Amino acid sequence: MSKKLWETAPHLALRAGANFDLAGLDRSSTPGFDGDKDDGKDRMEERAELLNELQERLFAAGKHGAKESVLLVIQGLDTAGKGGIVRHVMGMVDPQGVAMASFGVPTKEELSHHYLWRVRRELPEPGKIGVFDRSHYEDVLVARVDELVEEEVWRKRYDEINRFEQKIVDSGTTIIKVALMCSKEEQAGRILERIERPDKRWKHNPGDLDTRAEWDDYQEAYQDVFRLTSTDYAPWYVVPADKKWYSRVAVTELLTQALIDIDPQWPKPRWHVDVQKRRLFETVDPDIVDELEQAVAEQVADAEDDHGDYLKTKEKVAELATVDDGDRAPTVEESEEDEALSNVRTMAAASTGVGKGAKDQDKDNKSKKSKKDKKSKKSKKDKKSKKKKGKGAKN
Amino acid sequence: MSKKLWETAPHLALRAGANFDLAGLDRSSTPGFDGDKDDGKDRMEERAELLNELQERLFAAGKHGAKESVLLVIQGLDTAGKGGIVRHVMGMVDPQGVAMASFGVPTKEELSHHYLWRVRRELPEPGKIGVFDRSHYEDVLVARVDELVEEEVWRKRYDEINRFEQKIVDSGTTIIKVALMCSKEEQAGRILERIERPDKRWKHNPGDLDTRAEWDDYQEAYQDVFRLTSTDYAPWYVVPADKKWYSRVAVTELLTQALIDIDPQWPKPRWHVDVQKRRLFETVDPDIVDELEQAVAEQVADAEDDHGDYLKTKEKVAELATVDDGDRAPTVEESEEDEALSNVRTMAAASTGVGKGAKDQDKDNKSKKSKKDKKSKKSKKDKKSKKKKGKGAKN
Structure with a gap:
């Protein structure tokens, strides 16, 4: 299929820059994706194999000393998906590599600690993809809208969250923050479905209607989250969510691109192949050794073919990340669109430890870097990350 | 497809009775399944939808006060799959409903506690499917073969494990214990593949060759596990594992049958539909209410159709459990085969709290019950479980 569905890589189309304007977001749009529901499903099937290998590599590297992990933070109002x-x-990747955590109303024990305490405990180990269903952002969303704490308390949290995330990124975790934004009308339909369908009723909570009544306050609170915590090292991706298929394919792409950026490598063995083979054959009927060797030679050849395919696919998907002339997240002033973009490439640099807080990022937006500049930064990072990986495997 | 692939339901074909004989097991066989690899894959695809709904129902019920959960214990030597x-x-079901735990070499902290301590902490919450990759059985396998503890210590553990599992079952958890048994030749090929394939090397541990050298000791230890801990409330299913596709489809069937036995129901709402609708419509543009109601009416109709399909499929799959004239796990004496079977139906009764220890089970084997008898027990359990569920939903 030569159809170019993503005009722009999703992390370019969906990333919330400093001037991101939530009110301007068309929640039924499909930024960067020039296809329909079936195209979306095809794309996800197409990604399955690549995503699986990337995930397994991340997991394998993590088992052998590499530090990298991924944290997918999913936010959104009730029924957002x-x-x-x-x-x-x-569900596309091996459950062994995924660490789920969901953050509901805090328990008594959780309330007796700092609000980041329960979050810290659920951060993914090296090699894992952590998934947060809601997160520490509830502490500047529901806590703000429902006035659970004083304004001076939640106001301080944005900076605190930025510092917290900076440390997480520094420790080797790539953070992907996804906000699923559906329209108020769409939410009404989804809540009605939960009320009416016997197999959906268990999901409906009367409290969701109270939250819905605070719709505008939540939009404002989300706008501030994007304005204050979409840093270069942990940016927000605001995903229009009226079309469920779109939000799923968009997050699939975000995750795939993040893993390609990490570029996890199969660990090198700490043992010698010939020694291991000799020891193995001591436990095998000599008559079947040839047969075994032949069968495995075929498997190795197949694996080499697969590896070639993997490299090609990865390259092709990575290329998307260099296209930057498509749709983009809406910003407050049309003329400032470029600034939102100028930030994108520095995201890659963040994991080398040069990430900055939200305020510094604002400054960065003002000084536009040439594409060349950004590219050289990226390739430097690639080398560094590969070096680190090789070391990790020896630990 | 009218092709009857399972001549016997897997929990009948694979269940280790009191006289199960591991040495007599053909590890490349496909007990109960009259099909090839493609048939196996088809069967798994065919089960996906049913399994998904069963899992979601279990999860939903758990969220609303029902106690039921499932614990899948997976044992097997290295490379068994x-x-x-x-x-x-x-990977077929929603990751949100799965709680993974793997038990490797105990950490220092774990060693400072009773061997069941680390296991207890990972038991699934209500509504979840817990999965143990290795388990407390390592404490009567590696601990015994490698003489990590005195014989008098591990000898006591079988009864202790039975009592432990009895409590777990009593608390509402269905335990499915699966032992993947591959042949020594097949293991050689798989280890060689791990040594030779660059993308598999991270899985090879030189220690696996030491374990392989103790093959016969491990077979003996496994034989004792089956002999002493395959209780009526938590039986062992010994799965020939030379054909990976077979072991996967077999476990899919075991899990499906266990969930059908639980028969989880959608929780009843604690709120009134009309009240919720009225409250919702207060927040909706009156002009679109009709449109919303119409759209949802269609969804409700679709859901009703799906529900009909679900009931039919479930019934069809449940019927397999009544066929008992196919292949069966090998037993020490041919004439004692029937005894292994007589136990099967009492498994269903276990969750009502009448489970017994391994010794009592032996007695049960001697007194064969009529099919009728077992059926009446089952339907009684069904009623009881439905009653419990209804109550749970109101909590």
Whole structure:
């Protein structure tokens, strides 16, 4: 299929820059994706194999000393499709590599600690893809809208969250923050469905109607989240969510691109192949050794073919990340669109430890870097990350 | 498809009775399944929808006060395919409903506690499907073969494990214990593949060759596990594992049958539909209410159709459980085969709290019950469980 469905890579089309304007977001749109529901499903099937290998590599590297992990933070109001993302996107990869955590109303024990305490405990181990269904952002969303704490308390949290995430990124975790944004009308239909369908009723909570009544306050609170915590090292991706298929394919792409950026490598063995083979054959009937060797030679050849396919596919998908002339997230002033973009490439640099807080990022937006500049930064990072990986495997 | 692939339901074909003989097991066989690899894959695809609904119902019920959960214990020597079961079988259902735990070499902290301590902490919450990649059985396998503890210590553990599992079952958890048994030749090929394939090397541990050298001791230890801990409330299913596709489809069927036995119901709402609708419509543009109601009416109709399909499929699959004239796990004496079977139906009764220890089970084997008898027991349990569920939903 030569159809170019993503005019723009999703992390370019969906990333919330400093001037992101939530009110301007068309929630039934499909930014960057020039296809329909069936195209979306095809795309997800197409990605399955690549995503699986990337995930397994991340897991394998993590088992052998590499530090990298991924944290997918999923936010959105009730019925926005958070559960569907977990089921349909995370359901594509090996459950052994996924660490789920969902953050509901805090328990008594959780309330007796700092609000980041329960979050810290659920951060993914090296090699894992952590998934947060809601997160520490509830502490500047529901806590703000429902006035659970004083304004001076939640106001301080944005910076605190930025510092917290900076540390997480520094420790080797790529953070993907996804906000699923559906329209108020669409939410009405989804809530009605939950009320009317016997197999959906268990999901409906009368409290969701109270939250819905605070719609505008939540939009404002989300706008501030994007304005204050979409950093270069942990940016927000605001995903229009009226079309469930779109939000799923978008998150699939975000996850795939993040893993390609990490570029996890199969660990090198700490043992010698010939020694292991000799020891193995001591336990095998000598008559079948030839047969075994032949069978495995075929498997190795197949694996080499697969590896070639993997490299080609990965390259092709990575290329998307260099296209930057498509749709983009809406910003407050049309003329400032470029600024939102100028930030995108520095995201890659963040994991080398040069990430900055939200305020510094604002400054960065003002100084536009040439594409060349950004590219050289990226390739430097690639080398560094490969070096680190090789070391990790020896630990 | 009218092709009857399972001549016998897998929990009848694979269940280890009191006289199960591991040495007599053909590890490349496909007990109960009259099909090839493609048939096996088809069967898994065919089960996906049913399994998904069963899992979601279990999860939903658990969220609303029902106690039921499932614990899948996966045992097997290195390369037996434990990880593949997790990836391919558990990968079929929503990751939100699965709680993974793997038990490797105990950590210092774990060693400072009773051997069941780390297991207890990972038991599934209500509504979840817990999966153990290795388990407390390592404490009567590696601990015994490698003489990590005195014989008098591990000898006591079988009874202790039975009592432990009895409590778990009493609390509402259905335990499915699966032992993946591959042949020594097949293991050689798989280890060689791990040594030779660059993308598999991370899985090879030189220690696996030491374990392989103790093959016969492990077979003996496994034989004792089956002999002493295959209780009526938590039986062992010994799965020939030379054909990976077979072990995957077999575990899929075991899980499906266990969930059908639980028969989880959608929770009844604690709120009134009309009240909720009225409250919702207060927040909706009056002009679109009709449109919303119409759209949802269609969804409700679709859901009703789906529900009809679900009931039919479930019934069809449940019927398999009544066929008992096919292949069966090998037993020490041919004439004692029937005894292994007589136990099967009492498994269903276990969750009502009448489970017994391994010794009592032996007695049960001697007194054969009529099919009629067992059926009446089952339907009684069904009623009881439905009653419990209704109550749960109101909590």
